[in-house]
Amino acid sequence: MRFSSFARLLPWLLPISGAVAQTKPAANLGPLTVEKIMRDPVQWLGTAPSNIAWAEDSKRIYFDWNPEKNRRDSLYSVAPGGGTPRKVSLREQRTLPTTTGEYDQRYTRKVYERDGDIYLLDLKTNKTRRVTNTAERESGPRFALREQLISYLRAGNLYTWDPATGETVQRTDFRKGTKPGDPLTSKEEKFLKAQQLALFQIIRQRDQDRQARERVQKALARLQPKPIYTGLQNVDNIVLSPDGRYVTYRLVLDPTAVKTAVVPSFVTASGYTEDIPARTKVGVAQRTYSLGFYDVGRDTTYAISFRDLPGYNDQPAYLKEYANKSKAGPSADSAKTAGAKKATATDRALAPFGPFWSENGERAFLVIRSADNKDRWIAALDPTTRRLTSLDRQHDDAWINGPGIGYDEGNVGWMPDNRRIWFQSEETGYSHLYTVDATSKQKKALTSGSFEIQEARLSRDQKTWYITANKTAPGEKQFYRLPANGGDLTQLTTLPGASEVTVSPDEKTLAVRYSYTNKPWELYVMENKPGAKARQLTHSTTPEFESYPWREPEIIKIKARDGADVYARLYRPASPTAQGPAVIFVHGAGYLQNAHKWWSQYFREYMFNNLLVDKGYTVLDIDYRGSSGYGRDVRTGIYRYMGGKDLSDHVDGAKLLVEKYGVSPQRIGIYGGSYGGFITLMAMFTQPDVFRAGAGLRSVTDWAHYNHGYTDNILNEPYNDSLAYARSSPIYYAEGLKGALLMCHGMVDTNVHFQDIVRLSQRLIELHKENWELAVYPVENHGFEEPASWTDEYKRILKLFETNLKPVGISQGGSGQ
Template structure:
């Protein structure tokens, strides 16, 4: 499941002239010594240190801003440092209020930037560094952009589009969207009322005069009134993504129809300031009615609105391949306002129901002459790039990516993905998994010719064009699946030229003049720090200049183990990557633990600092105690292309679980581990795999700790689950084969389950239902530990400590022989 990563995007980025102040170095009184759960589960800010994050350059390139916490405060703060070095200093709140937002839009010459800050719109002169405030209202203005080739600034307020003219200062409302339906007219519609009205006008002169006066007043008021935009009535829909075409002739927008009824799951919160139980409304469950979307177009010149149709999209009438297993008829008709029926019936052919779609865009070329849309099927099995002509409301196919499983991958995601125009305004660039790995492509909108700009058995994880539109700046794992480097490439493709050189993870933010790189770098044993590097092609191997030092002497005093990256040959022949931790003097037939990372689509067998830092340290503790530890990037993990990503389609707990069983076999066959002393643990998706392992592979795994686990996928959210298992009422077989609750009768070993009671992601109800199932099955060798104040991601050190002391006790009790028994390692 996707575990959301919340990144603070604070408003900043103007030059800071104040002198760099000294920051107190992070100190610690004593070395770490032997590891204990109490030591490693403390607040990381208090003893490990907090790495810099949310890196951004000032607009003049003279400062680098980032969030940091060397003071060991409860929250990170904004810091600034010069790229030439020096001691980072904390940015005051007064300074922060003067900084522009990191996000925004630049004009074509990169002379101005328009952005939103605290609900108001600002225009920044990049040469002088002076911002101009365009709005100062109680309403919130958003989505600022340059319009009419930079002549106007557009933005939205109260779901309507406005423009501001820098030359005249005039603000113009461009749309008039209104909730509800158009008011009925004043003329009677009933036949009886029409007769009475006509009779009154024929009989009484005074009534005729009053009618004439009223018509004259209305005509005079209309002539004097300012000509405003056409009222567009939305009914029960809402509007979003409003934008003005470059020539000012059209307004495009997306209409959103929420389901008429939507039942939300409730999570009770028991430990509250009020002393009363408080309910948290969270989300619906997979298969619930979903939001419908359509693209609207307002032709200003013709004062007319249109809704775009998609009936000619190739493959839109195709039903998902999995339905053949059920021999089902096509799904029920989709709402007419979302996707219209094909015109086949009018041509004498049976009508076919079309799948719902979600439109994104339009995306306009630099010269403003062409536009394209990204259209995705609501079931996420198709993604189309189409040309778009607002004058005719016609679309033309540029590219179709289809997947019988679901569309995703780096630069693709679940929305429009990473797309844009090449500088010639004829070609559209985008990313696709067409070859099995996410790569960069360009397609000519006039000829339809498509070209692959990158290729190979690796992923393009991030792509952007240089400001002069001559060079690609790419982040990829081309050298090794577990390494992340920054590359240059020619506009038209060609070899990737590696710029970063240190083995590990390199997260790069390019300076405004594109001469310098701010690099957040880490290795497997060292957390992220901030560096700078010259953005030069012929300089691979140059040392990076370190700007921050975040870790404490206490953390640094321990010899953290660098895991060995190995491959496991899975039963179907696939190479599965994993991290291996081994004791220096491993005992023959010793114990082993497999850590199962969460999120499903996530990579952890890599060469940089793991986001599972506590688990990494706990794995070191286990090695101290004589355990061999394996950490597998099982099927479904990221970093390895489409086949691995979709390896769990319709069978979670299938290949992802057998990868762990194959890993356990490798531990026995190659590393001398006892087949009777293997356990596993993991949280979220890792907890789900742990449950499936304990229930369906009881002879392989003797003990397992399942943390914040999904126990029944029919109770998880729609956005994640529907892609992998489809809807429960359409693909019940996938849910039965994938949900641990159906296999609970297979439990033999020792099972520990831990769950936060205010988990708004995987609800506490999930583990309660499984507990009742275990009770009814008369299972005894299990326990449930609950954490009353914890959400999905634990926060409190006391909760982390309690949880991992229980996990350690589980393994020590069940995976090691009794003290003094033959073969005991003595740990």
């Protein structure tokens, strides 16, 4: 997500690696302990290759790696034919083009930015020209004016550079503030000026001289861009039309006087408490956007109107619940309805993206989203009339997101006929590829089915789609190709698990970053054809890691109480004890998938779950409602009620453990971090007879205190939908605590602030609850970094479960020793 999420922010995340060849005898990991599995993963587990990219000539593969176990990854390269990967020297790195940039239509040139300057690479000669060399930063390079020029941004304005002549031309002149001598608007000002002109000859003469000078200056400065005054607004997304006749730009107005939370840091080098500026909270005023249009030929600016878009001013469906109510909430509980008021309808704020011009420069379209993310339009833009024509409207009473859609323009572009637009939409409930004709408005689905298109792009000849999808199973990612106009998906990768594919520039070879449930990511290579064998190029894990038989959990389906199928990972002891203990792990982020067949980003928790199984626990890891990978209905199943279906899925999972797997209903624990911590708190407070012990880590305790970008989509704004916040926030249910609760939180958490857990602690104190404890970590942010912190945290979690979920005298190694 481009907005802050609850995913574990791991700097290693196992896109790093270990040694290529194993020459030393394998060290035996032996019985798992918390101390062993929470060590620095770079040093004992190994790190996997990441950021895969091809050389422009398709002769080498570049990737970040760390077989030497340094503090940071280094750039490596390997030939697709195999061999030993070699480290790329810093000197060589300076000569390599960046992996980002823009190609011309024939893929003969590439323009890119490096260190604030612009470069042009000729792919035929492999020669690079430096376009800019300035102290100011240039960015956003593109091919412009039928690919004759290079455009880029400098200091908020658009420039072009001519490769043939070396001439640089400034194309826009945006200026903050108001235009000097703007026409007078008040009656008083107009009267006074007219009086001065009528009374004084010298005033009349000087005014006539000024007008004459302006006419001469305008005639002499025909080629200079028109000064465009933006007032208090900033400018971004400056786009030059392919023929150079028009410049579009987005005006951004930042809200004023927005209060930002501060996170105090107590353990500092200075010895003084230092404040860390953090984020705002949900419901604060947000940026507003408008789209400007500069007609270069007419030297005139316009504003693009969105009012003709269908449903432009539709109000959210949830407001109906508040109709004729003076305040939100079903009861007189003032705490739960604090600040509630009758929501009123107002004009909706919209955010435009684009325009995106066809390759022949004849057509353009915009993607426009409502600020509440309940509507997205794809609209054709007529540059001569500056009118919009809606081609597709996607509406969702909850919120619009999903693979290839996101929170911005999403995955969009023009088909090679310069007439149809392609995009992704969840119209059927799953993200699929569509085209729509910019003239006839005819829409066609290129893919369909109960699976998601997770990534899609056209081949260089624009005849083939390259697609990543979970067509074979929700917990697998495979790579496919598809004819440009639709047809049958042809599967290219076949290894079970997940394949992340980077196609070589000549499109003959696939670099595959592959992993399986119990095997971290490695780099493979294969021919770009069905049935080709994938060959492994890297070996990243250590002998010590490989000495333990890491489990392959079973993927099961839980039948939820509403009939939905909920996927989960199940870990079982080889010889489970009748009426034995069980633990449910809850992944973070909400919108994240963990019941899959590839190496989890929650690798520490995966190893801890193996440790629990060694100690006789059955472990369940559920992709509850709100998780990714399962389509629109699962994603939005938590709308206006977090702690609803997402929690009941865990209760249904606990029931399955008892009924099918012989677990004692009195010995079930639960743990998780961030969103997982939130679910743990809701479980312990609202389902105290189901969960005997729980560990909530870096937990959200009150959604009214989380950020806007994430929370507003799911719960709307707290002052407009206070009922949603009241029923979704654990702090309102703390009186229900019965079992043993452990809470852990970093004190410099800039995502879920330490204040969250402090407020809940005070609530528990006032409720006279005694069966809880709080462990704080003075130097940790949301994603822990220090092995000592990880170790301390998970020793406490293990002790919690060993003490509360096993009969007296059966507990094994409560400290993790």
